[in-house]
Amino acid sequence: MRLSAKTILVTGGTDGIGLALARRLKLAGSTVIVVGRNAERLAAAGAESFEAIEADLSSEAGCTALLAKVADRQIDILINNAGMGAAFDVTAPIDMADVDRSIFLNLNAPIRLIAGMLDPLRNRPEAMIVNVTSGLAIAPSAKAPVYCATKAGLRSFTTALREQLSGTKIHVLEVLPPVVETRMTEANPHKKMPASECARQIVSAMEKGRDQANVGMTALLYAAYNISPAIARRVMLRY
Template sequence: MDVSGKTVLLTGGSAGIGRELARQLKAKGAKVILTGRNVERLDFMRAEGFETIRADLSNADGVDALVRDLGERPIDVLINNAGQGVDHDFRKAAPDANASDGCIYANLNAPVRLITALLPRLRERGEAAIVNVTSGLAIAPRAGSPVYCATKAGLRSYTKALRAQLKGENIHVIEALPPVVDTQMTADRDGNKLSPQDCASQIMAAIEGNRDEANVGMVKILRVVNSISPKLAESIMLRF
């Protein structure tokens, strides 16, 4: 897909991977409408020339408000990038069951609800795309983040089924699977982290190349290991 001239709705576009995606899309000539929750970050992105919408996607009301704020404008590309993490590790302390609800909604329910709402206008475009950002953890879970991993695995499954449903239509469905990226969500994680810029550039390559998946960074290796032995891939990731 040539993104020049396309209108892109990018959720979670005021920081991290989303912010770099917004900048790279704009540099390629796309009009980017980005969402976020932090007012200061949205103001910063607005100063860079982006249209911004403040949206809390951790509940149905927030998603519906975003759709209303979009009005009737056409959308060529929907990128479901917004996501939340949540502490849920019984080895450290008893988790707060209520704390998981926002994570589950933002990571899984919100993309489904947005796709359902916006699919009619995507179908009206000559060429359109849906990009769902999951994670390498959708392939094999990390022991320390069971709820987050479950939401990403759920979105991966939904993306595959959606792609099959829309086969032959004008909408290309892409899944982006990042590794550990240096963002606010991973600030307390040690080890090597991919830069948001590099992650965004690899997702951009998948969009422009009309690929079904963007296996980013070390996820390429995880995919190979998983194709040889899913049990081995799982045993490696569950150590963390």
């Protein structure tokens, strides 16, 4: 897909992978609308000439509000990038409110936004839905069971959605990043990919019309899983 002259909505677009994506898509000639919930980061995105929309997508009300705000826009590409982790350790108290927010933001919100934007996307000459999952959607880590579950759920949804939309003008791309340098991964001790490089690989996959983008080390994990799912799971559970 040619990305010039496209209007693209990026959730979680004021920080990390989302902001890096917005910058690269803008360089490609797209009009980029970024969505976030932090006022300071929204203002910074606005200073970079992005249209910035405030919305908390960890709730039904936030998703409904965002859909209302873009109802009259001709959006060509929806990128569901917003995500968050939630601590779930059986040896410590569990904050179920935080768990519920994570599940909603990571899984419910993309489904709701897709459902709300299907008709407008169908009316575009060509359109795309990009769902950002994770290498952890292939094999989970015991340190992040909620995050892994939501990303695995979104991966399954994306596969089924792609089949439903086959033969239409809407292309569906799943992106599986490795550990990337973002605010969310600050405490992660593993080697991290720069967000700019992750964005470069995602945009390349969009331009090539790929169904799946295994970014960075995720490509090795995907290959290992195809050879031996059991070994890949054992390794990643300890990751």
